[in-house]
Amino acid sequence: MPAASAxxxxxxxxxxxxxxxxxxxxxxxxxxxxxxxxxxEEGFKALIQRPVNLVLSDFNMPKLDGLAFLRAxxxxxxxxxxxxxxxxxxxxxxxxxxxxxxxxxxxxxxxFTAQALKAKIEQVFGALT
Amino acid sequence: MDPMEPFxxxxxxxxxxxxxxxxxGLLALESGEGDGETINAVFRAVHSVKGGxxxxxxxxxxxxxxxxxxxxxxxxxxxLEVEPExxxxxxxxxxxxxxxxxxxxxxxxxxCARAQAMAEELAGLTSGGGEPLEEPGDGSVEGEDSxxxxxxxxxxxxxxxxxxxxxxxEEPGGWRLSFAPTEAMYAKGNDALLLLRELERLGAHDIxxxxxxxxxxxxxxxxxSYCKWSARLPGDVPEADIRDVFDFVGxxxxxxxxxxxxxxxxxxxxxxxxxxxxAPALASALDDPFATTPAPPPAAPVDVAALLSAARAEAxxxxxxxRPAVKDAxxxxxxxxxxxxxxxxxxxxTIRVDLDRVDRLIDLVGELVINQAMLAQRVSEANLARxxxxxxxxxxxxxLTREIQDSVMAIRAxxxxxxxxxxxxxxREIASATRKEVRLVTEGENTEVDKTVIERxxxxxxxMLRNAIDHGLESPEERVAAGKPAExxxxxxxxxxxxxxxxxxxxxxxxINRPRVRDIAVSKGLIAADASLTDEEVDNLIFxxxxxxxxxxSDISGRGxxxxxxxxxxxxxxxxxxxxxxxxxxxxxTMSLPLTLAVLDGMVVTAAEHTLVAPLTAIxxxxxxxxxxxxxxxxxxxxxxxxxxxxxxxxxxxxxxxRPNPVDPxxxxxxxxxxxxxxxxxxxxxxxxxxRQVVIKSxxxxxxxxxxxxxxxxxxxxxxxxxxxxxxxIDSRFLEKLESQPLAQAS
Numbered sequence: 001m002p003a004a005s006a007x008x009x010x011x012x013x014x015x016x017x018x019x020x021x022x023x024x025x026x027x028x029x030x031x032x033x034x035x036x037x038x039x040x041e042e043g044f045k046a047l048i049q050r051p052v053n054l055v056l057s058d059f060n061m062p063k064l065d066g067l068a069f070l071r072a073x074x075x076x077x078x079x080x081x082x083x084x085x086x087x088x089x090x091x092x093x094x095x096x097x098x099x100x101x102x103x104x105x106x107x108x109x110x111x112f113t114a115q116a117l118k119a120k121i122e123q124v125f126g127a128l129t
Numbered sequence: 130m131d132p133m134e135p136f137x138x139x140x141x142x143x144x145x146x147x148x149x150x151x152x153x154g155l156l157a158l159e160s161g162e163g164d165g166e167t168i169n170a171v172f173r174a175v176h177s178v179k180g181g182x183x184x185x186x187x188x189x190x191x192x193x194x195x196x197x198x199x200x201x202x203x204x205x206x207x208x209l210e211v212e213p214e215x216x217x218x219x220x221x222x223x224x225x226x227x228x229x230x231x232x233x234x235x236x237x238x239x240x241c242a243r244a245q246a247m248a249e250e251l252a253g254l255t256s257g258g259g260e261p262l263e264e265p266g267d268g269s270v271e272g273e274d275s276x277x278x279x280x281x282x283x284x285x286x287x288x289x290x291x292x293x294x295x296x297x298x299e300e301p302g303g304w305r306l307s308f309a310p311t312e313a314m315y316a317k318g319n320d321a322l323l324l325l326r327e328l329e330r331l332g333a334h335d336i337x338x339x340x341x342x343x344x345x346x347x348x349x350x351x352x353x354s355y356c357k358w359s360a361r362l363p364g365d366v367p368e369a370d371i372r373d374v375f376d377f378v379g380x381x382x383x384x385x386x387x388x389x390x391x392x393x394x395x396x397x398x399x400x401x402x403x404x405x406x407x408a409p410a411l412a413s414a415l416d417d418p419f420a421t422t423p424a425p426p427p428a429a430p431v432d433v434a435a436l437l438s439a440a441r442a443e444a445x446x447x448x449x450x451x452r453p454a455v456k457d458a459x460x461x462x463x464x465x466x467x468x469x470x471x472x473x474x475x476x477x478x479t480i481r482v483d484l485d486r487v488d489r490l491i492d493l494v495g496e497l498v499i500n501q502a503m504l505a506q507r508v509s510e511a512n513l514a515r516x517x518x519x520x521x522x523x524x525x526x527x528x529l530t531r532e533i534q535d536s537v538m539a540i541r542a543x544x545x546x547x548x549x550x551x552x553x554x555x556x557r558e559i560a561s562a563t564r565k566e567v568r569l570v571t572e573g574e575n576t577e578v579d580k581t582v583i584e585r586x587x588x589x590x591x592x593m594l595r596n597a598i599d600h601g602l603e604s605p606e607e608r609v610a611a612g613k614p615a616e617x618x619x620x621x622x623x624x625x626x627x628x629x630x631x632x633x634x635x636x637x638x639x640x641i642n643r644p645r646v647r648d649i650a651v652s653k654g655l656i657a658a659d660a661s662l663t664d665e666e667v668d669n670l671i672f673x674x675x676x677x678x679x680x681x682x683s684d685i686s687g688r689g690x691x692x693x694x695x696x697x698x699x700x701x702x703x704x705x706x707x708x709x710x711x712x713x714x715x716x717x718x719t720m721s722l723p724l725t726l727a728v729l730d731g732m733v734v735t736a737a738e739h740t741l742v743a744p745l746t747a748i749x750x751x752x753x754x755x756x757x758x759x760x761x762x763x764x765x766x767x768x769x770x771x772x773x774x775x776x777x778x779x780x781x782x783x784x785x786x787x788r789p790n791p792v793d794p795x796x797x798x799x800x801x802x803x804x805x806x807x808x809x810x811x812x813x814x815x816x817x818x819x820x821r822q823v824v825i826k827s828x829x830x831x832x833x834x835x836x837x838x839x840x841x842x843x844x845x846x847x848x849x850x851x852x853x854x855x856x857x858x859i860d861s862r863f864l865e866k867l868e869s870q871p872l873a874q875a876s
Binding site: 002006007014015016017018020021024040041044045048053058060061062064068069071072075076077081083096100103104105106107110111120123124125126 | 136183285329437
């Protein structure tokens with residue numbers, strides 16, 4: 001049973017609104033170490049500099065979208081095992097299928113509640129303390 | 130307070146940016162300048178608005194954005210063609226979306242019928258793709274189950290962040306390979322990209338390109354081969370599988386392949402180590418896996434770019450026209466593109482600062498300027514030599530103060546883009562209300578001006594545009610009959626000219642109907658029936674109060690506001706407006722405004738023992754009149770002959786009610802001033818003290834509005850001086866009032 005405070009998170013979304021919202025939701029859930037980035041490219045660079053345990057990434061972003069970002073993470077050995085949860089705006093079957101193919105750990109449709117986010121994270125890490 | 134409130138503020142701020150991006154993108158598409166990336170950006174803008182709106186529960190905004198997004202998605206995937214009609218519908222949809230955002234903000238209400246109609250129109254674009262304002266699919270529950278996807282569990286202890294990244298990077302035990310395709314390989318139609326794809330399938334990572342052999346472009350032989358790639362593969366991949374990849378290129382592509390275990394054992398032939406480009410230090414480090422080596426930088430920038438480009442190449446390319454070059458471009462170009470993107474991000478680095486803080490800083494710098502001026506005055510009163518260290522130090526301080534002031538002003542300077550961006554929508558609406566075809570051309574959007582000026586530009590520009598389309602442009606039929614294209618062009622331009630910002634609104638319409646303007650002015654008693662006026666003077670009659678050429682007040686230009694109101698609001702900002710017109714060819718409104726409302730270059734003068742500041746921009750020249758140049762007109766009036774022309778003489782002390790009778794103009798100094806339509810006048814003052822830059826302090830905010838006074842300032846000696854509103858002083862009505870006062874007292 002991992003403690004939420006022990007999980008380092010990177011939030012990647014091109015919207016400042018969403019980043020702040022997700023950050024505050026995570027804080028409510030007891031997460032402490034939260035970084036963020038405005039797109040996949042910046043997110044990837046941030047991960048190279050400082051790996052995390054969990055990436056929460058939007059799909060639709062400029063420069064490098066969520067899928068390509070996921071792929072980059074999965075194909076870089078040191079990051080390969082990072083837990084990756086995709087945030088999707090739409091329930092797009094094709095998108096989710098591709099994300100699954102690329103090894104996404106879980107996904108969640110926006111907008112979501114704190115409880116829904118918690119449940120999604122627990123599905124990946126087990127119950128949080 | 131609603132805990133969501135601060136987030137909402139961020140959301141609305143972002144919404145504004147997204148809406149601007151949306152409109153700019155659609156306009157680019159309309160004019161045929163857009164490409165796949167533009168469609169993507171437009172889609173993303175709507176998508177982001179929808180995403181944020183969903184988080185806050187702005188349902189109607191979400192619903193509309195959803196329909197809009199669906200249509201844009203169709204355009205993005207190529208199902209819907211990017212053609213002008215569709216883009217026009219989307220432009221109107223962006224207006225409705227903006228209304229929804231305003232409604233969510235609590236500023237106004239969406240016209241439901243219009244929104245519904247718009248939604249249906251959008252849905253119609255995607256060939257009746259479902260009911261328009263239907264609830265967007267709530268995919269969170271339904272979606273998941275339909276994929277039967279089991280979330281992948283992760284053991285936190287194994288997650289990468291738990292370990293040092295460097296340990297991973299240099300963990301031995303895998304394959305290292307490098308290959309250098311020869312010319313022969315390319316000549317046979319083989320492509321290194323295919324090899325890389327195959328390797329990737331086997332799990333290749335850390336693929337990097339060695340392009341240092343590439344010569345300068347001038348020396349590049351297009352048929353030669355210069356590039357070399359290296360990569361790593363997991364150690365458990367059978368060697369045969371790797372060699373199979375290179376089987377069909379054979380000798381045309383020499384391969385260097387080695388297992389890191391062999392390297393450690395020292396079993397690798399040195400030539401192979403060299404081929405792999407392993408630095409000696411690295412190779413020796415591999416000899417002893419437990420040695421603490423100086424860790425190479427966690428990620429060489431090339432690695433990031435290469436990994437990202439690999440990920441990109443495989444990522445879906447949603448836009449049909451999105452840079453097809455990406456997939457087939459040589460890896461070198463990709464790396465380059467990656468770097469460029471990084472550079473662009475660095476250039477756009479900005480911070481958001483609360484405007485209050487900037488204003489506070491500007492106020493403080495204003496005080497600093499005043500303090501510095503006071504200090505300078507004290508020093509000069511102390512009769513110190515110009516060369517004294519104090520005087521020199523003070524000069525330097527003055528220079529610095531100026532520079533600080535300019536820099537602080539530059540913080541507030543903003544491109545006029547934010548105002549210009551709102552205009553295309555306005556033009557569309559006026560065009561459809563007046564049934565005219567209009568194209569808006571904007572120029573100089575990046576011209577910068579103080580934020581306070583920007584805020585007040587919107588209304589006059591709006592009015593001038595309305596006027597240009599409603600009165601200036603002819604109907605399409607009339608235009609065709611006159612041999613012009615049916616579509617009228619309205620140009621909105623901004624530029625800097627001699628320390629002011631100039632905004633021009635011009636149209637290619639019918640121009641001003643001078644005989645009619647003249648008739649109206651005569652019939653309204655604004656000019657005498659036999660007045661002889663130049664064309665320019667006739668044109669400028671439209672700025673006179675009470676003048677309106679519209680036979681019936683139309684909904685567009687009417688609104689009970691005439692050009693005189695526009696003119697007054699511009700004058701209140703220290704601005705000027707004028708019009709020039711060519712019959713049949715169109716009219717141009719030119720409005721000029723000071724770049725800032727915070728400081729002013731002024732001439733400090735005294736009149737009736739009061740200190741006044743006259744804005745330097747209004748002063749044409751200063752002169753000391755000869756007695757015989759002054760001609761009396763009646764008991765109180767006088768004119769001054771200046772190079773053959775006569776201008777009215779106005780005694781400032783009398784005009785402001787400080788003394789009952791004018792002084793002898795020949796005893797004082799006159800400032801020849803000019804206003805936009807009031808013509809020239811000679812203002813009589815007692816003496817000139819000098820020129821200086823003054824910090825404007827609003828009288829209205831600190832005291833109350835005073836006629837003929839624009840604002841106040843604090844001078845170097847601490848005295849308060851009033852800033853003269855030159856246009857108001859020249860204004861005939863103001864003078865008439867003055868003239869009538871003594872008469873009234875007499876009777």
